[in-house]
Amino acid sequence: MYSSVARDGRRLGVARAPAGGIGAVLAGAIIGFAAVANLINMPGSGSGSSFVIPLSVALIGTLAGIAFLGPTAPRIMEVPPWLLAFAGFIPGALVAPLTAYGQEKAIGVLFGALLCLLAAVVVRTRRAAIGFIGAAVFIGFTASVLLLASDVSTSGGRATLEGLNPLGPARLAGAALALLGFSAIVSLDRVRLGMAAVSLAALTVPLSALVGAQTRGPLWAALISVLITSLLAASNGTLKGRRVVLASAVGTILVTFAATTFLASGSRLVSLQSDARWALLRDGLSVATEHPLGVGWGNFAVTVGPGSDSHTGGRFRYPHNVIVEAASEGGLLGLIALATLIVGAFLCIYRSLGDPERRTVPAWLILTVLIYALLNSFVSSDLSGNRLLWAAMGASAGLGVQGRVSGTWPPMSHRVSM
Numbered sequence: 001m002y003s004s005v006a007r008d009g010r011r012l013g014v015a016r017a018p019a020g021g022i023g024a025v026l027a028g029a030i031i032g033f034a035a036v037a038n039l040i041n042m043p044g045s046g047s048g049s050s051f052v053i054p055l056s057v058a059l060i061g062t063l064a065g066i067a068f069l070g071p072t073a074p075r076i077m078e079v080p081p082w083l084l085a086f087a088g089f090i091p092g093a094l095v096a097p098l099t100a101y102g103q104e105k106a107i108g109v110l111f112g113a114l115l116c117l118l119a120a121v122v123v124r125t126r127r128a129a130i131g132f133i134g135a136a137v138f139i140g141f142t143a144s145v146l147l148l149a150s151d152v153s154t155s156g157g158r159a160t161l162e163g164l165n166p167l168g169p170a171r172l173a174g175a176a177l178a179l180l181g182f183s184a185i186v187s188l189d190r191v192r193l194g195m196a197a198v199s200l201a202a203l204t205v206p207l208s209a210l211v212g213a214q215t216r217g218p219l220w221a222a223l224i225s226v227l228i229t230s231l232l233a234a235s236n237g238t239l240k241g242r243r244v245v246l247a248s249a250v251g252t253i254l255v256t257f258a259a260t261t262f263l264a265s266g267s268r269l270v271s272l273q274s275d276a277r278w279a280l281l282r283d284g285l286s287v288a289t290e291h292p293l294g295v296g297w298g299n300f301a302v303t304v305g306p307g308s309d310s311h312t313g314g315r316f317r318y319p320h321n322v323i324v325e326a327a328s329e330g331g332l333l334g335l336i337a338l339a340t341l342i343v344g345a346f347l348c349i350y351r352s353l354g355d356p357e358r359r360t361v362p363a364w365l366i367l368t369v370l371i372y373a374l375l376n377s378f379v380s381s382d383l384s385g386n387r388l389l390w391a392a393m394g395a396s397a398g399l400g401v402q403g404r405v406s407g408t409w410p411p412m413s414h415r416v417s418m
Contacts, residue, residue, distance in 0.1 A: 027122045036136060079401070082340055085344070086116070089113075089334055091331060136179060144169075147170075183365070287328040349399055
């Protein structure tokens with residue numbers, strides 16, 4: 001099978017797609033920022049949505065102009081068809097009247113679909129992937145520094161910046177920890193001790209921030225994503241020193257577990273006790289089995305009752321698991337749509353990483369982000385709030401579709417084996 005770039009080049013009259021350069025890095029960085037912008041809450045603004053949503057829309061609009069105009073326009077023709085699965089979320093907005101929260105969620109899912117599509121169009125080169133990753137690391141590291149350097153209060157048993165939701169900064173820190181952790185393992189494997197030392201020193205900042213914030217989901221999602229990605233990279237030969245890789249990954253898990261146990265003995269970090277969370281999952285599974293068509297986006301709380309929630313008063317309750325949320329609110333179609341998107345993204349990026357020409361460190365880091373975002377979505381936030389997952393899916397699709405991620409595109413007349 002040959003790439004559509006090769007097949008359609010002469011017909012489109014484009015001699016060569018752009019190589020990228022600083023423009024590709026900037027475009028990837030904008031995607032990376034938009035992927036986490038909803039987690040950046042401004043002091044005194046509550047959820048921060050009044051500030052973040054207009055800014056994100058403006059950034060996405062700018063990026064849309066970059067992506068769809070000029071010589072980059074043919075890229076849209078290469079978007080994988082499985083992204084059409086987003087249409088499976090539409091019935092969830094029609095099956096029942098939407099509450100205010102439901103309307104907000106529906107708009108958020110639509111925004112996530114747009115972000116996913118744009119990421120699939122833009123993140124096609126190594127430089128664009130570097131921009132995406134760089135933005136995530138920079139913002140996550142900055143959030144970690146703020147958590148460590150600022151006065152904190154207690155919210156829901158977790159330390160948080162005064163006036164801010166603890167989940168935002170912690171999830172940003174988790175993304176930075178995952179990316180820096182895998183970078184450190186790659187550097188150790190390639191005996192780049194200077195880079196390894198920098199990565200290890202840098203990751204102590206988000207690690208310390210997560211321990212201090214007492215947030216389990218991002219911490220363990222980050223560590224497990226590093227372990228999984230390292231094992232996958234070792235299995236296909238990207239990382240040569242397999243014993244070093246395995247020892248580094250497992251060692252990171254064990255050392256972190258020991259550190260969190262020592263620093264936060266008896267805390268929620270090393271406890272699986274969460275009666276409220278398990279109750280939400282049980283309620284979500286019950287709703288999903290009783291309502292195969294779903295109860296409508298945002299109607300979970302209406303169906304099971306508001307309950308009690310220290311942050312929202314129960315008005316915006318959701319299962320805290322995107323799979324259960326899609327099944328209960330979006331019905332069987334919503335569940336199939338989400339499963340299709342998840343499987344499609346993983347197959348796309350892993351197929352890309354199976355090609356030696358496309359097996360680059362930035363591509364592996366995109367996979368790390370995808371695994372981290374997916375794992376964290378199983379225990380935190382809702383379909384709208386897990387925007388990083390949608391962006392990572394799109395970036396995975398972009399790298400998987402294009403023939404190369406080395407920073408340059410092949411000539412249109414050159415056939416690329418897929």
